[in-house]
Amino acid sequence: VFVPAARVTRIRVSPTVAAAARARELKAEGRDIVDMTAGEPDFDTPEPVRAAAVAAIEAGQTRYTSTNGTPELRAAIRADFKRRLGLDYADGEITVGGGGKPVLFVALMASLDEGSEVIVPAPYWVSYPDMVLANDGTPVIVECPESDGFKLTPEALEAAITPKTRWLILNSPSNPTGAAYSRAELEALGAVLLRHPQVWVLSDDIYDQVWFSPEPMTTIAAAVPALKGRTLLVNGVSKAYAMTGWRLGYGAGPAPLVAAINKLQSQISSCPSSVSQAAATAALSGNQGFVEEACAAYRERRDYAVARLAAVPGLTCRMPDGAFYLYPGCPGAIGKRTPEGKLIESDEDFVRYLLDSVGVAAVHGAAYGLSPYFRLSIATSLATIEAGCDRIEAAMKALA
Numbered sequence: 116v117f118v119p120a121a122r123v124t125r126i127r128v129s130p131t132v133a134a135a136a137r138a139r140e141l142k143a144e145g146r147d148i149v150d151m152t153a154g155e156p157d158f159d160t161p162e163p164v165r166a167a168a169v170a171a172i173e174a175g176q177t178r179y180t181s182t183n184g185t186p187e188l189r190a191a192i193r194a195d196f197k198r199r200l201g202l203d204y205a206d207g208e209i210t211v212g213g214g215g216k217p218v219l220f221v222a223l224m225a226s227l228d229e230g231s232e233v234i235v236p237a238p239y240w241v242s243y244p245d246m247v248l249a250n251d252g253t254p255v256i257v258e259c260p261e262s263d264g265f266k267l268t269p270e271a272l273e274a275a276i277t278p279k280t281r282w283l284i285l286n287s288p289s290n291p292t293g294a295a296y297s298r299a300e301l302e303a304l305g306a307v308l309l310r311h312p313q314v315w316v317l318s319d320d321i322y323d324q325v326w327f328s329p330e331p332m333t334t335i336a337a338a339v340p341a342l343k344g345r346t347l348l349v350n351g352v353s354k355a356y357a358m359t360g361w362r363l364g365y366g367a368g369p370a371p372l373v374a375a376i377n378k379l380q381s382q383i384s385s386c387p388s389s390v391s392q393a394a395a396t397a398a399l400s401g402n403q404g405f406v407e408e409a410c411a412a413y414r415e416r417r418d419y420a421v422a423r424l425a426a427v428p429g430l431t432c433r434m435p436d437g438a439f440y441l442y443p444g445c446p447g448a449i450g451k452r453t454p455e456g457k458l459i460e461s462d463e464d465f466v467r468y469l470l471d472s473v474g475v476a477a478v479h480g481a482a483y484g485l486s487p488y489f490r491l492s493i494a495t496s497l498a499t500i501e502a503g504c505d506r507i508e509a510a511m512k513a514l515a
């Protein structure tokens with residue numbers, strides 16, 4: 116029999132992937148399911164990006180590239196960071212991988228030893244604690260309640276830091292809450308971090324182009340320049356350019372860290388897909404109209420869905436600052452009974468009730484480390500969102 120390594124038994128299969136798979140299964144069985152689990156844009160990759168990929172194939176760009184990507188892609192990434200954030204990175208400070216996810220994973224692999232601690236503010240993207248565990252580290256979860264806007268406070272950060280802290284993970288705008296840090300909030304966190312030089316920042320900015328706030332988007336390396344030398348920015352084309360299946364992400368940070376990541380990548384993947392690199396180069400350096408249009412569509416959906424859900428007795432719904440998720444609270448469902456007489460004791464019970472009774476697929480808040488909440492994706496049509504809100508409202512009314 117196969118006995119997996121300890122690192123495999125320490126972690127779980129991504130609960131979002133599992134929830135999406137369950138929704139697909141039920142649909143295949145003929146159930147009428149409103150699927151609000153998707154973690155990816157519902158748009159197609161823009162046409163000029165697809166055309167660039169076809170042209171790359173025809174031009175024979177079908178071979179290995181260097182581990183850190185093509186010079187054209189690295190130049191496009193550097194220009195993008197400069198244009199949007201005012202950040203200058205040298206060529207040797209850019210790493211390229213098969214998605215933001217592997218870049219994060221390999222960054223942890225490159226930096227954690229047994230016992231290294233990583234501060235993960237909750238609600239968190241489901242993968243962070245497992246990525247830390249898989250790489251021998253210890254996740255230190257810090258709860259960030261809705262009353263703090265689901266955001267880490269300087270006091271909570273200070274209290275979580277120990278001599279063993281290696282990283283703070285920041286994800287702004289956040290999956291699952293859509294909460295984003297303002298420049299002033301980043302400066303306040305920065306003031307704490309400047310007192311603790313052992314702590315580096317893993318800034319996952321994958322949703323930074325789905326941005327609704329009137330304040331310009333910023334990130335910790337820009338808001339607190341003194342931290343740039345110990346920050347790894349992680350980004351990619353998946354969310355901003357509807358390119359989840361192309362598997363292309365990147366990081367920018369200090370050259371020795373980037374070199375360590377690249378050394379590991381040289382033994383893991385050799386390089387990301389050459390065709391996807393050509394597509395990503397086109398996405399980053401071409402017309403940015405798609406990004407604006409997609410953002411406007413998400414904003415319209417957000418405004419509609421938040422207004423609907425916040426009006427449902429028993430639910431709360433904070434307005435997201437970015438990304439394409441809502442993280443409604445369901446305090447009014449806990450302790451109630453379903454029409455079948457089942458007691459709802461947790462957000463997991465609630466989400467199962469939504470699926471069974473009204474066919475809405477969502478992900479329970481416990482998966483993200485803060486209950487009682489659930490995550491809804493709005494990367495789906497307004498008609499689907501309307502149907503989802505109608506059904507959730509009906510399901511809440513049916514509880515006794």
Ligand code: PLP
Pocket residue numbers: 154213214215216217240286289290319321350351352353359362363364
């Ligand atoms: N970070 C967050 C917070 C995400 O939600 C995701 C995707 O769901 C990623 C990173 C990784 O995206 P990708 O690997 O497609 O670049």
